[in-house]
Structure formats: structure tokens, C-alpha cells
Amino acid sequence: MLQTHNHVTRHTTTAHLAQTMTLLSLTSEELRQRIENELSTNPALEMLDERRCPHCSRKLNNIEHCPICSQAKSDQSDEPVVFLSSREDFNLGASSFRENDLPDDNFSYQEEDLGVYVLGQIAPDLKPEDRKIAANILSNLDEDGLLDTAVIEIARYFHVPISHIEQIQKIFQNADPIGVASGSPQEALLVQLDVLNETHALPDLARPIIEQHMDLLSRRQDSEIARQLKSGLKKVRQAIHFIGENLNPYPARTHWGYNRSNRTWRGQIFSRPDVVINYLNDDPGEQLVVEVIMPMRGTLQVSPEFRNALRQAQAEKKELWKQDLENASLLVKCIQQRNHTMLRLMQRMVVLQKEYILSGERYLQPVTRARIATELEVHESTISRAVSGKTVQMPNRKIVPLSIFFDRNLNVRTVLKEVIEAETKPYSDSDLAEILAKEGFKVARRTVAKYRAMEGILPAYLRGTTRTT
């Protein structure tokens, strides 16, 4: 009995395992594509309609009651709430990057369409008397979405102050595609950077590179930039990579730059987060609410009709359908399993890193994936897959990689940064090592130097007391 049972489950679990593993390493956005794909090819799968919480109209999946509301009513324990959610109303900034959400490589705006498209978005924000000016700006956009007439000329033409035109230009720039109607590629990049900065953690070097070394940037002279900024080459490369992946100097073109092989950062800026951490009702006094995002509305399930149809199916089709059915139920199970691990993982992480989430990076605990793996009694690789490539939206709306929860020295680095920020005279690395030791961080002098380099902080002798932004 036991043997046969084992045998049977073993058979399914090998397939199970293989698929759970692949599903686990997928981003919510990737999972969505996967599900959509399956859904259109496999007739045995269907998507059950969404249900909403009657109180807060949050979308519910696989659960009876909205955990937030029920938790809010039944007097709260201090435990954070962790649950599955398919909400889509992330606070992704002024305008989420709708067009860029879908990696459609051939997408490009037709000129007329661009005008209509942009105007449609900004029309409500325009005063009626500004319509004419807006129309004029639109007509002066080149095919890349940049303004090819100087602002001052437009101002002169309409007999209004330059600042007025610039104000309207700002409205344009914040519309989608972000940065449209900028005067130069550089300006477009900066606008995009600002918008992203509201909601995401960005490389520190991105702005100085764009501001000061646009010419070098366009020629990809990374080592030269590093030299001029007196910063680590690695940092610079990272920042340039970030710019190439996430910003676009020609707003109306979808992509620029080089190798869009997306492994390292996977365009995470534009994709939605996989986990959202927030305070209940956005009130910092309340407990934490953690939502593991299911990318699609509704509940995925094996269609009961299909099950019935299978019984009366003809012999020749039966085999094929049976296969479909099996795949379908496998997928459903695997997704459930994926969600289960994600939930357990986040549950644990939120408890361990609560201080970090509440009070910032210097309170980040050094935690290893291996430790979590033993605690949750799963294999290390499971945690690795669950973590890699995923992103978390923090209560302050910044989106960070989930792997940051496992950063071994971010806390030390932030304290280091703080110390240097506050210094009155530049400390040498050995001084810093001592100070850090007093703060409870025992690190070698050499290591301080490494951290400095990581943060792009100059050595003491090049460091004035006044910090340059």
C-alpha cells in the first residue's frame, strides 16, 4: 500500500518538482505570460471570475475573506498579515509605463498617433487657453518625441513668458511616454530619472553620469566616466546598464541601447513588484500587510466542463484530452505550491527584517538563504529560486530586489555612509574602521575601503568636508 502510494506520488512529484521549480523562479509578470499562454493553448484550463472583498473591494483569490478587513476588525495581533493578492493598483508613480510594460520590440508610435495619444492624457490638465500652445508643441515634436524647436521661440510666438511654456512642457514630460517633448535626449533621460526616483531605488551614479557625461555615455566610454567621476568601474557599469535598460533618450522610440539580453536586472523597473509591503491602511501606526502578488485576476482552475466532456469523449481524442487535463491540473497545483512557498518565505522575512522595513537600511539583519531554507525545511535552491529576480515594493513605495533582504553588509555600508555624511573632517579608512567597530560593526580597514568603493565615495584625501551631490 505504502509502496504503491509512494510510487505513484513519486511519479507525479518528479514532474511536479520540475515545474514547481521553474514556476518558482518566475517573476509575477513572467508568470502572467506563462498563464496566459497556457490558458490559450490548453482547453482544460479556465479562469474563474474574480471576487472582491465587499468592504474594501480588494480582489480576492482562493480565499474567502479579505485578510486586511477581517484582520482590521478582529482586534489585531502584532503579527504581520501575509496573503495572496491580485491587486493592480500599485502606486507606480505619476504615470506607469504602460507601453513599456509589454516588451513589444517592434512597437513604435506613428507620428499622428503619438500626438493624439499624448494629448488624450494631458488634456484634462490643460487650461483651455493653453490648448493652442499644447497643439503647437505637438506639431513641433520630431519622430523621436523630442521638441525640435527651442522653448524660447514658442514663448516668443505666443507672447508668453518662457516659464509658462516650460510649465506646459512639464505636463507633457510626465505623460506617457515619459520625457516626451523634452528639448534633448539628456533632458528626457533626466525627466525619466526623476519620475522613477519617486518610486524606485536607483543607482546613485545614474544622475551624475547623465548630467555631466552625456557625451561619454553615448559613446559608452565607461572607463573614462569612471575616471572622471572618480568612481568604481563596476558601479559605473552598473549605472550605465541601468540607464540602457530602463531609460530612453528618445521617448517615442521604445528601445535604445545595446544588448537587451535581460538577465541581471530584468527590466525590473517597469515590471510590477512581486510582493507589496505596506502598513494597514497606509497608516504607519498599524501593523504590516504583505501581499504576494498573483498577476492575474480570478482563480485558475481545471474546467469542470472539460472533465465531464472527457468522460464521453471518443477514444482517439481521449488520450490527447487526458494529457491536457493532466497538464492543467499539474499547472494549477504547481502554482499553488509556488504561492505557498512565496507566502511562507515572506512571512519569515518580514518577521526577521521587520526593523529594516520599518526603520531603514541600517537595521538590515544579515540573513542567509541557507538559514531560511533550514527554518522552512526546504532545499536551499528553493529559496534561491524564490528570491532571485523578484522585487518588493516597500512601504515608502520604493521597489527593491527581494535579494536585498539577504544583503550581508548593506547595514554596515549605510552606517558608513551616515558617518561620512556627518563627518566634519575627512576620516581615513582606518579611522572609519574604528568608528564602525564602536558602532558594533567589526570590519577590517581594507573592507572599509571596499565599501566606500561600492558606494562610490571618494577616498579621504579627495573628500572635502562639503558633500557634492
Add this chain to the structure above:
DNA sequence: CTATGGCACGGATT
């Protein structure tokens, strides 16, 4: 002599 960056090694982590 002091401060710092490069290289490389060993142990931990993935």
C-alpha cells in the same frame, strides 16, 4: 610614514 587601491587567497554562500 600614512593612506589607499590591486591582487589573490580561503572560506562562506548560492
Add this chain to the structure above:
DNA sequence: AATCCGTGCCATAG
């Protein structure tokens, strides 16, 4: 098995 990280040693610059 591959990669990352902290550290020590050494060369170099001031």
C-alpha cells in the same frame, strides 16, 4: 561547481 566576500599583503603616491 561557481561565485561572492572579507581580508591580508604589497606596491605606489604623497
